[in-house]
Amino acid sequence: MARVLVVNIPAEGHINPTLGLVKQLVDCGEQVVYVCTEEYRDKVLQTGAAFRAYPFPMDPFSHDPDLKPAPYKHPSQFADMVVRGIIQKIIPEALKVAEQDTYDYLIFDSLMGWGGTILAQRLGIPAVCSIASFAFVDPLGAEQDYYEDFGGNDANLYASTMELAHQLARQFNVPVPSIQELTKHAGQLKLVYTSRYLQPKADQLDDSFLFTGTSVVPRLDAPPFDFEPLLDPNRKIVYISMGTILNRDLAFYELCFAAFQQLPFQFILSSGRDTDMTPLAAYIPDNFIVRPYIPQLEVLERADAFVTHAGMNSVSEALYYDVPMVMIPLTSDQPLVSNRVQELGAGITLKPSTLTPETLRDALLQVLSDRSYKDQACVIGESLRQAGGYVRAADAIIRTFSTVEQK
Known part of the structure; x- marks a missing residue:
């Protein structure tokens, strides 16, 4: 039985x-201590x-x-976001705890980047690196098809980021990383909560990456x-649903x-706990159910289509239940995720900057009327369900670190 730190x-x-x-891991006898912010206490305690x-x-990403x-x-x-927003602000506090x-071993989130290495070394x-998105073969921002020209500001930002990295290396008495190591997936084992089929450029990832599929467990909250x-x-x-962070755009809900008020479908909209829908209350169509928080897994299990921001967690859960999508990526890794789903034929990607009621309605009708989108969602869904899930992930971790202890 090992003592496990999750950050x-x-x-x-x-x-x-x-x-x-x-x-x-708890059910297998490991003693797990989970470190995060207070708002997630009850959710974590339910795991044992x-x-x-x-x-x-609270709500720092907003x-x-x-x-x-x-x-x-x-x-x-x-x-720079990883170093300035996460490593500088979270790692010192997590380390104190x-x-x-x-x-005996650490499980850390991949968005901590080099911060996970700092924790392990100290x-x-x-x-173990926990990767809640795709494994990044290339760093975010390297896909120039998705983003505009940066305007030559990379040299200044690079210098500023590396200066802070040097300061943090001195603070924690660890080696100074390269710019690539700041965001690299570190760790002896990397858990990726998707399938090798869905992962872009999977052939460029070595055997330390374990693809375990979507992790779906009942949410007691x-x-x-x-x-x-x-x-x-x-x-x-x-x-x-537009997720839990960028979900307060009333213009999008309007x-x-x-787009959908004349369609003979049942729409369920999750507006977000902190979104004030009062200004739109009189405009909610009869075919809409609007709630601040929806039991997403249970709804996706019954849904025919999903209109989403293409966050990895939401996309993974939808595909686990074979649900095709209309995707409106807003930020971060969402363009990468939506592009891959569209490439595999399980959804349509729309640009937020050119979105109209007509384009949104047409995309939804296409996804619902063309059986190929559902069929491809089923293909991906099967790859996610067959990947082994959290049972395979826990078994791999325990085998890896019991071997380390024996040595």
Whole structure:
């Protein structure tokens, strides 16, 4: 039996994929201590793990300028976000908590980048990298098809980022990293919560990357929901959600109402816990159910299509249930995710800058009427379900580190 330290960032899409793994490790006899912010205490405790909190502002990805999601036009922007927004702010606080005890191995979120290496080196333990998106063969911002020209500002940003990295290396008494190492997936084992089939450029990743598929476990904190309106087998169900961070755009919701109000489908819209829908209350069509928080897994299990921001967690859960998508990527890795799903034929990508009620309605009708989108979603879904899930992930971790202990 090993003592396991899990350190994560305060983001729903990074927490949720780890919950099945943590519960499985606990069920296998491992002693797991999960370190994150206070708002995730109850969710983590339901897995059977112990919980420790590091101090951090609530909802930082919505309010902190260093963490607020933005399109990355150059790889240096992503590296700077990791160093300035996450490593500088989270790692010192997480380390204070972690150093209060001893552990046999570490599981850290990939968005911590070099920060995970700092934790492992300071604690003197091996590490597992938890990758809640695709494994990045190229850093975000390197895909110039998605982003505008950065305007020659990369040299200044590079210098600023590396200066901070040197300061942090001195602070933690660890070797200075290269710019590539700041965002590199480190660790003896890298868990990727997708399938090798869905992962772009999977042939360029070595055997330390373990593709375990979507991690789907019941969410005990899911709100009650009346599924009675969804029982009509002749009425298609369309779920709409823009995730938990960039979900306060009332203009987008108004556009959805205009696009879909005449369609004979049942729409379910998750507006977000902190979104004030009062200004739109009088405009919600009769074929819409609007709630601040929806039990997403249960709705996707019944849905015929999903209108989404193409966050990796949401896309993975939709494909796990064979649901084709209309994707409107907004930031970060979302263009990469939506592009891959479209490339494999399971959805349509729309640009937010040119979105109209007509283009949105036409895309949804195409996804629902052309059977190929559903068929391809099923192909991807099967690859996710057959990847082994959190059971395979936990088994691989335990075998890897029991071998290390024996040596």
